[in-house]
Amino acid sequence: MSAAPREAKSVRTRRRILDAAAEVFSEQGYGARLSDIAERAGMKTGSLYYHFDSREDLVAEVLRLGIEGAWDQVAAAVGRLPSTATPMERLAAAIRAHTLSIVGRSAYATAQARIVGSLPGELARAHRKDQRAYGDSWRDLFGAAQRAGDIDGEIDVFVAQMLAFGAMNWTSEWFRDGLGTTPEQLADQAVLVFFHGLSAR
Amino acid sequence: MSAAPREAKSVRTRRRILDAAAEVFSEQGYGARLSDIAERAGMKTGSLYYHFDSREDLVAEVLRLGIEGAWDQVAAAVGRLPSTATPMERLAAAIRAHTLSIVGRSAYATAQARIVGSLPGELARAHRKDQRAYGDSWRDLFGAAQRAGDIDGEIDVFVAQMLAFGAMNWTSEWFRDGLGTTPEQLADQAVLVFFHGLSAR
DNA sequence: GTCTATATGACGATAGAC
DNA sequence: GTCTATCGTCATATAGAC
Numbered sequence: 001m002s003a004a005p006r007e008a009k010s011v012r013t014r015r016r017i018l019d020a021a022a023e024v025f026s027e028q029g030y031g032a033r034l035s036d037i038a039e040r041a042g043m044k045t046g047s048l049y050y051h052f053d054s055r056e057d058l059v060a061e062v063l064r065l066g067i068e069g070a071w072d073q074v075a076a077a078v079g080r081l082p083s084t085a086t087p088m089e090r091l092a093a094a095i096r097a098h099t100l101s102i103v104g105r106s107a108y109a110t111a112q113a114r115i116v117g118s119l120p121g122e123l124a125r126a127h128r129k130d131q132r133a134y135g136d137s138w139r140d141l142f143g144a145a146q147r148a149g150d151i152d153g154e155i156d157v158f159v160a161q162m163l164a165f166g167a168m169n170w171t172s173e174w175f176r177d178g179l180g181t182t183p184e185q186l187a188d189q190a191v192l193v194f195f196h197g198l199s200a201r
Numbered sequence: 202m203s204a205a206p207r208e209a210k211s212v213r214t215r216r217r218i219l220d221a222a223a224e225v226f227s228e229q230g231y232g233a234r235l236s237d238i239a240e241r242a243g244m245k246t247g248s249l250y251y252h253f254d255s256r257e258d259l260v261a262e263v264l265r266l267g268i269e270g271a272w273d274q275v276a277a278a279v280g281r282l283p284s285t286a287t288p289m290e291r292l293a294a295a296i297r298a299h300t301l302s303i304v305g306r307s308a309y310a311t312a313q314a315r316i317v318g319s320l321p322g323e324l325a326r327a328h329r330k331d332q333r334a335y336g337d338s339w340r341d342l343f344g345a346a347q348r349a350g351d352i353d354g355e356i357d358v359f360v361a362q363m364l365a366f367g368a369m370n371w372t373s374e375w376f377r378d379g380l381g382t383t384p385e386q387l388a389d390q391a392v393l394v395f396f397h398g399l400s401a402r
Numbered sequence: 403g404t405c406t407a408t409a410t411g412a413c414g415a416t417a418g419a420c
Numbered sequence: 421g422t423c424t425a426t427c428g429t430c431a432t433a434t435a436g437a438c
């Protein structure tokens with residue numbers, strides 16, 4: 001009947017499990033139990049294994065989707081800028097978008113930021129390729145700004161990039177709604193701090 | 202015989218276990234096993250329980266000493282400044298000292314920064330009082346700089362403080378010796394970024 | 403104080419009924 | 421596809437010898 005074929009039910013169930021996992025990991029960190037994830041997905045622990053071979057597989061997929069989701073938002077935000085945008089304007093859009101993706105726009109991105117620091121060696125290695133690709137995209141953004149002469153000569157852009165990642169990812173640990181600051185204000189503050197620093201001017 | 206009484210042997214052993222735990226946690230994160238800690242301390246797993254009631258007790262003590270160690274270094278660095286130092290100079294010294302304490306000067310501080318984000322609810326709550334006290338000291342540093350008019354009016358100092366903590370603590374995840382950057386250079390970069398931002402000036 | 407040996411419990415993972 | 425039931429493993433924790 002339905003002319004447009006809907007995605008297979010198993011695909012949707014798999015997605016439901018991943019959604020649940022992303023939420024639970026973003027709340028409890030890497031140590032979260034499969035039973036909690038199963039419960040949130042509305043099934044029993046054993047049933048998860050029809051869709052995933054192991055806990056590691058599930059974690060790996062959440063991580064991958066987390067980086068993918070963050071990158072989708074960053075790329076979209078940068079892409080929305082007019083072609084006349086300067087490298088620094090593009091970098092600002094990226095910082096805003098990444099921060100917003102961590103602070104609640106995507107459970108996957110939040111989960112990724114929250115647990116990436118607690119991964120055991122095996123998973124960390126497997127995740128490194130995706131991390132590197134994402135980091136390289138950022139390096140391009142920083143590099144373009146640097147070549148345009150918009151970044152101060154004293155700044156080590158690699159170090160600056162890692163400091164920025166730390167500041168943004170760490171928001172998953174402390175930022176909560178109802179703290180008197182909105183996600184948008186937080187994102188603006190991040191841009192402000194990284195572009196001009198704290199000092200009065 | 203020995204006129205100056207040395208500290209009891211049990212105290213030294215306890216310290217040896219804590220040192221081992223701090224190192225192992227800083228390398229492997231919160232998921233590290235007691236057996237690894239025991240091995241590094243030169244004993245068997247069961248023997249740890251003569252000195253600590255539980256894994257949680259051991260973790261809690263490492264966390265406490267981690268904050269204490271960081272604060273010792275920060276307070277000492279700030280205290281070394283001449284009394285004529287400005288609030289911003291004091292804040293700079295604090296950022297330098299905290300960053301250095303994370304990047305290898307104290308295994309406890311490194312371990313604390315590395316695992317504080319992965320703590321299960323129980324331990325996280327227990328640790329909160331120490332965190333708050335440390336955060337309050339930083340709030341004083343920021344507050345003094347703000348009242349002196351040295352911090353830009355657009356900056357939300359609470360948000361800025363949390364961004365700074367994130368950037369500094371995250372260095373425990375990526376900074377390694379032999380990366381072409383020394384700990385001192387890293388600390389200087391942190392000050393540079395947070396004081397003046399990336400922008401050319 | 404530290405050892406060996408073992409108890410305990412949790413959680414990931416599997417098997418088979420439905 | 422999901423369930424119930426269970427297995428196997430591993431890490432924390434305890435007991436008792438030395």
